[in-house]
Amino acid sequence: QVQLVESGGGLVQAGGSLTLSCAASGRTFSRLPMGWFHQAPGKEREFVATVNWSGGYTYYADSVKGRFTISRDNAKSTLYLQMNSLKPEDTAVYYCAASKRPLNDLSDDKSYDYWGQGTQVTVSS
Numbered sequence: 001q002v003q004l005v006e007s008g009g010g011l012v013q014a015g016g017s018l019t020l021s022c023a024a025s026g027r028t029f030s031r032l033p034m035g036w037f038h039q040a041p042g043k044e045r046e047f048v049a050t051v052n053w054s055g056g057y058t059y060y061a062d063s064v065k066g067r068f069t070i071s072r073d074n075a076k077s078t079l080y081l082q083m084n085s086l087k088p089e090d091t092a093v094y095y096c097a098a099s100k101r102p103l104n105d106l107s108d109d110k111s112y113d114y115w116g117q118g119t120q121v122t123v124s125s
Contacts, residue, residue: 009119
């Protein structure tokens with residue numbers, strides 16, 4: 001079992017930055033691919049970014065490429081999402097997730113087995 005707890009959300013002006021953290025419990029964190037998703041009001045949950053177990057491979061949604069950076073610290077069992085140049089359309093609840101299926105499509109939320117409770121990010125114009 002893996003438990004995930006996000007933090008770092010808040011209110012920021014357009015053009016600003018935030019760093020989200022996701023603290024994981026359980027001894028398997030370092031072996032699991034991880035991802036970030038977001039869900040805006042009235043919309044479905046969408047893929048943001050994913051990182052493999054070592055941190056050596058990352059993949060981003062086109063909408064955040066060049067602005068967001070996903071990273072992980074396996075020694076601290078923590079996943080991060082550095083968000084720069086934030087836009088009002090980035091406003092959403094952000095979720096971290098862990099997958100036990102590294103060969104699946106990790107941009108698909110159905111590939112993930114464990115989810116955090118989410119943290120709200122609001123970007124004002």
